[in-house]
Amino acid sequence: MQRCLELFHEPFSNFMRAQATAGVFLLIATITALWWANSAYALAYQQLVNTPIGFFIGDFELRASFKHIINDGLMVIFFLLLGLEIKREVLAGELASPEHRRMLILCAMGGMIAPAVIYSIFNWSLDSQIGWAIPMATDTAFALGVLSLVRKYIPISLIVFIVGFAIVDDVGAIVVIALFYTQQISMVYLLVTIALTVMLILANYAGVRQPLFYIIAGIATWWAMLQSGVHATVAGVVIAFTVPAKPKLATEKLLGNAKSIISSIQKNTEDIDVLASKNDHKKVLAISELSEHANTPLRRWENTLHLPVAIFILPLFALINAGVVFSENSFIDSLTQPVGLGIILGLVVGKVLGISGACWLGLRYRIGCLPNDITFKHVIGASLIAGIGFTMSTFIASLGFDGQPEHLHNAKTSILVASGLSALLGILYFRITAISIKEKK
Incomplete structure (x- = not known):
């Protein structure tokens, strides 16, 4: 295990820095959005969010608000990167080892089910029940950004572990979006989407490596999925799974x-x-x-997309979606209304109970194992930080409460409160445990 960690230390450190950078930019964009929405320039902010953008060619017209272009368009690139990371983890990362894979999947499932159950308890039979998936997901970028503040207190394998279950967590969120947050399905466009996906898969097996082919076919797949009723961002993950993961030339021939x-x-x-x-x-x-042939398209695409996603797409998403009007009443609502209680307790309490409980069961019944230098105490701290659910939680809230502005406002406020509280508790936990360990020595 130690040798494996040394082998992956440098590339994973680069990944960690990229994710931590994304967390910094996300934080700046979130603070800017909150200030803007609560300042004397709030009207300008709302005008920006709802500004119609589009073009027309003859009778054909494509028109949407700035917010929809970000959420349904640019976020596809984020999901594409997410899909590439998932595929790499399954083929060559933490999810490639059966013992670690079982533990990561178990922890991720616990971290999804417990928050969803807690939210559903508070919102059962209400129209806000549609938001049950909001507290399910962990924001990897924000979580790693927070972990960078306590990095000297934790083993690097814990960061790998968190990335692993966060990726499984994201897979669950993507499946939930595809199955439960779609509009009326158009079978014609869905069949077109499937046909284009099959074409991309066959191209992969045929050895097609030209990026332009995958870009053109990917745009067509995204458009067909957008028209089918399944949320267009799912197309990003579908396209990512078809990107070749092997180099063009075999290693022996290449050398x-x-x-x-x-x-x-x-x-x-x-x-x-x-x-x-x-x-x-x-x-x-x-x-x-x-x-160039020695590199894999999957790695090349992933490395190319990290920077624009980290410093442009995710911050822009945060800027457009995090502009919540804060007031004493909205804060009280987040702590007293079913939506707010479900989200806050789901993220802060549900993640800890779900992930830690699942890990305990996995160790107790030998379903899986933890890396050598990770203890159950580390997992408790990781589960606290896993309560940071900003990006994906906000995204799901925007889908579920699209026609319910009051619930959406309450949900966004609660996500911010819960994410901040989880980050604070996680940092305090690791610092306190580090001090106690030092005192024992």
Whole structure:
């Protein structure tokens, strides 16, 4: 296990930094939205959110509000990145090990079911029952951003563990969105979506690696899914699962070709002139092309998308969706109304009970195992931080309460309160446990 962690330390550290960066930008965008919506410029904020944007060609017109373009359009790219991360984890990450996979799935299931049950208890038979999935998901970017504040108190394998169950958590949220938060289904467009997905899968097996093909076919798949009634963001995950995860050339052939070219260059090192000699230039380009073939499209796409998603798409989503008008009454409502109670207790209490309880059962009945340097105490702290559910929770709330502005406002307020409380409790927990361990020594 230690050797495995050392092998993945550098790439995972890069991933951690990217996610922590996303958390910082998300926090800045959230604070900006809250200030803007509660300032003297609140009208300008609402006008921005509802500004219609579109274009027309002849009789064809495409028109939507700025908010819908972000939520139904740009967020597809976030879900595409999410899908790429899920696929990589299943093939080569924490979810590739059967023992760890069983424990991660068990913890994630507990972390989804307990919050949903708590919310449903408070909203049973009410029109707000539709929001039962709001407290299910963990915001990976915010969670890792908070973990970076206590990183010196925790083992790096705990961060890997949290990313693992957060990814399973996201899979559950995506399935819930697809099954329970869709409009009336159009079978014609759904069949078109399926046909396009099958085409992408066949292209993968046929060895197609050109990004342009996947981009064009992916846009067509997104449009068909948008028209089918299934939420368009699900298309991002579907497309991600069809992106090739293997390099174009086998490793042995790749190394053989590279050694051959490098050997020919080494024989005449003094006469090499990349600028003047076309032949030498071709050799250098050939090595560059081989290195490109050595990489996998899945990794390349994931690395390319991390930065724009972290510093542009997620912050823009937060800016447009987090503008909640705060008042004493809205804060009291979040603590007294069924929607608010369900969300806050679901995220703050439900995540702890669900994840920790599932982990205890998994260890007790040997369903799965934890990495060597992670204890049950670490899992309790992780489950506290898992109560940060900002992005996905807000997204589901926007879908479930689309025609219920009062419930949506209450839900957004409660998500912010619960996420802040979970972050604070998680930080305090890890600092207190670290102090107690140091005192024992």
